[in-house]
Amino acid sequence: MSVLINATQLVKEFKSANKSIKVLKNIDLTINKNDRIIIFGASGAGKSTLLNILSSLDFPDSGKVEFEGIDIFSKTDDEISAFRNQNIGFIFQFHHLLPEFTALENVAIPIMINGIPYKNAVKTAEEMLHKVNLSDRFSHKPAELSGGEQQRVAIARALINSPKILFADEPTGNLDSENSKIIQDLLLDLHNKLDLTIVIVTHNSELEKLGNRILKMEDGNIFKIS
């Protein structure tokens, strides 16, 4: 079992006018390859903050995140951007698709960033939309898709570059239970097919069965549940 991400002593504090909240208090976390980690926690517990730091979108006040042994915060903006593009996939609570582009283009953009020409990128994106069972929605704009479909496009987009790890922040938070079930099955299926490491933060206890490791955040600390 090899280590993918090793986070040590992460501290993050938000200061506003007269008070400051310590959202992460010296958090240590190791993520192994092929893990399916579910992190529970009440709203405001700091789950998103932790996820954003692990995925290089945000910076800690102190502490270190090593990805395959390399300190990601020592990289320049160009390097860290390329790193995100190659290694990390995201799904957010809101689908966050680009409204001006079709489903197919939304999925294709991450590999176009990589320098792949439009035609080839679109071809790969078609295959990816097949995998999330959306073969018949290529040319729909996000506004023309249902909530569940939007989230499946977002998953296709997150995985098109074959990232090593997928971070999902409340992936079912905005869906009814039927669509939530579809997403859960899809994530499990993709994990098996694509040899993917997954970290999901949620307060939806249904997602517990997706995980091989279950953690909980509370008061700026993280605990192992199982």
Next chain:
Amino acid sequence: MFEFFIGNKYHKAKKRLSFINVINKISVVGIAIGVATLIVVLSVFNGFREISTALMTEGEPHLIIQTTNDSEDISNFLKSSEFVDLFYKFEEGKVLFGNKEHFEIINLILIEDSIFRSKQLIYNKLSEYDTIFYDGNLAISFYSAIEMNLQVRDSVQITSFESLENSVLTFSIPEITTTQIRNIYFSRNASLYKNYIFASSNLASEIFPNRNRNTQSIAIFLLNLEIANEFKTQLSANFPDAIVKTWNDNHAQILNVMKIESFFAYLLLSLIIAVAAFNILTSLTMSVQIKKKDIAILRSFGVSRKGIRNIFLFEGLLNGIKGTSWGFLLGLAIYFVQKYFQVYKLDSSKYILDAMPVSISFWDLPAIVLMSVFLSFASSYYPAKKASLTNIIESIKWE
């Protein structure tokens, strides 16, 4: 290039927010107007400059070379040069010229006899309408002929200033040369037309008897006026002791004034483009504001700050390029219509031209296009830079 793919989509997809769209259209139309105006105005400046240069230099030698050495070498060099149309030795001096009733002070140019007689000079270089020519000694302009009531075959007297001066100093009678008018010429070059007369060099020793003729002057006409400066360099290299002057050395001041005039017109009219391009800044700033979330998403899957900056630079530049292209076509269209159909006429009682002259100088076009694209780029840069600094977390949090 994904930056172009996304920037282009943003550029096209503004119909939702009509306010931004309106500002965009204003910027495109404004830039187009500015570019078209620049092309037209500069081509008019250029047209007038070409005409006035042509008039100013009609009949004037393209180069003059002066030497104190034997001029034979120079003559041989000029004879064998493929660029030279005509050259001749000449002398020059102020004279008192007239008959018993009228006289005036005028510049006399004495031209190598064979050339003067060959009619080449008179027909090709001075006169457009000359019809009268007799072998002979003196050619005066139509202007002088009218002023002094003279005609062909009239006898006139010429006395040089040098011999007047000499007679005062030595208390002698000044040398007066009597000769016949043999030719009357017309020229649109006001200076030649009003202030000069021409004669054969046969009269040189008579009119300027005491002159020291160590220095020789040769006038040169080239087949192509444009290469005067290069030819000057060539002459100076071959004859380092000689003094060479081109027609534009003689008119340097007025030529410079005209150049400076068009340069300031270029700068001033660029302001139209600058004002129009400023609208790009406004619309792009708004576009960046409403796309904060898109920016954060793009950043989250690996677009660098530079990539974001480029997306919005493209979005802004596309407006600039669109406006520049339309303006370019419009300007050229107006230019060609004026050139071939002479839509804008001039009052022919006041001008010697019947329509506004237009001429595009080749390098004006890239200068105008570059200015316009540069100004669009400059107004896109700040909002694009601002876009690249968008905070990912802040912008991604909310739906």
